[in-house]
Amino acid sequence: xxxxxxxxxxxxxxxLVLDETSERLKAKYEQLISNDIxxxxxxxxxxxxxxxxxxxxxxxEKHAENSMFSGINLxxxxxxxxxxxxxxxxxxxxxxxxxxxxxxxxxxxxAIDEMLEKFENDGCDVVYxxxxxxxxxxxxxxxxxxxxxxxxxxxxxxxxxxxxxxxLMSRRAxxxxxxxxxxxxxxxxxxxxxxxxxxxxxxxxxxxFAGESKYPLKKMISFAIDGITSTSAAPxxxxxxxxxxxxxxxxxxxxxxxxxxxxxxxxxxxWASIMLVVVGFGGANLLALGVIGEYIGKIFLEVKxxxxxxxxxxxxxx
Ligand code: UDP
Ligand code: MG
Numbered sequence: 001x002x003x004x005x006x007x008x009x010x011x012x013x014x015x016l017v018l019d020e021t022s023e024r025l026k027a028k029y030e031q032l033i034s035n036d037i038x039x040x041x042x043x044x045x046x047x048x049x050x051x052x053x054x055x056x057x058x059x060x061e062k063h064a065e066n067s068m069f070s071g072i073n074l075x076x077x078x079x080x081x082x083x084x085x086x087x088x089x090x091x092x093x094x095x096x097x098x099x100x101x102x103x104x105x106x107x108x109x110x111a112i113d114e115m116l117e118k119f120e121n122d123g124c125d126v127v128y129x130x131x132x133x134x135x136x137x138x139x140x141x142x143x144x145x146x147x148x149x150x151x152x153x154x155x156x157x158x159x160x161x162x163x164x165x166x167x168l169m170s171r172r173a174x175x176x177x178x179x180x181x182x183x184x185x186x187x188x189x190x191x192x193x194x195x196x197x198x199x200x201x202x203x204x205x206x207x208x209f210a211g212e213s214k215y216p217l218k219k220m221i222s223f224a225i226d227g228i229t230s231t232s233a234a235p236x237x238x239x240x241x242x243x244x245x246x247x248x249x250x251x252x253x254x255x256x257x258x259x260x261x262x263x264x265x266x267x268x269x270x271w272a273s274i275m276l277v278v279v280g281f282g283g284a285n286l287l288a289l290g291v292i293g294e295y296i297g298k299i300f301l302e303v304k305x306x307x308x309x310x311x312x313x314x315x316x317x318x
Contacts, residue, residue, distance in 0.1 A: 050076040059315075
């Protein structure tokens with residue numbers, strides 16, 4: 001029996017790439033359908049993440065032209081991760097498996113065959129698409145991404161494959177993901193927690209087809225911080241250890257100063273060392289407060305239990 005495959009493609013101001021992306025996806029789908037690998041009920045779902053350009057009009061156009069294309073319109077811009085989750089959770093009961101992919105064709109559409117094969121034949125519930133080259137990303141982006149995934153691995157709560165959000169998930173894996181209620185989304189860290197058998201498919205990451213990256217440096221940094229603080233409490237623990245070592249050093253220092261006082265008598269020297277301690281502790285305090293603040297901020301956002309996204313429209317044949 002052929003499987004129903006849904007693709008979920010978040011789009012923010014992507015009117016320039018949608019034509020080409022649709023052409024390529026359509027060709028891939030037609031090939032897969034004619035080879036009886038996927039069912040004709042398979043769909044490509046664009047999630048419009050509150051775009052300011054004509055992205056939604058384009059999506060409706062695609063849907064009118066060919067029922068293979070569907071669209072979800074969010075009420076406003078909620079960011080890549082929320083848009084992706086909106087798509088995944090909306091279609092999870094309609095599909096046997098869902099592949100998520102960026103709109104800009106940086107992910108290699110041909111990796112889809114291998115993903116489906118691992119799903120179908122190897123019984124994988126999750127298949128990660130992992131870049132085995134990143135020549136098309138800037139050196140800066142590669143270096144920072146590499147360092148980030150090393151850090152994530154080092155913090156070690158679980159392993160996060162270094163992948164963009166290009167992956168296949170089965171229906172039951174999505175059902176598992178749906179049970180994660182958190183607001184602070186870092187899907188790359190959450191999906192491994194869902195479990196089930198998973199495998200990796202390597203592909204070459206291409207250039208963004210048109211338009212520009214929606215991840216400027218500022219967003220990249222905040223995404224990295226979200227990633228770390230949503231998957232690991234290690235930074236807080238680190239503060240505890242630094243504090244503990246500092247405290248022990250302070251006791252040793254105090255003993256030394258008192259002993260010195262009895263041996264040498266009191267001296268007025270020591271302004272520099274006092275200043276050092278004041279400045280050092282000030283810095284450490286601020287750093288520690290920053291980390292704790294980050295977590296408390298997250299708690300604040302979580303307890304409000306606000307919806308992660310709101311859907312204005314869902315256009316889908318049948
Ligand atoms: N995106 C989104 N909402 C946003 C920002 C980005 O849905 O607020 C989508 C965007 O349309 C694209 C994907 O997320 O399909 C990845 O964005 P982009 O290609 O700009 O990131 P990069 O590849 O540069 O990291
Ligand atoms: Mg991109």
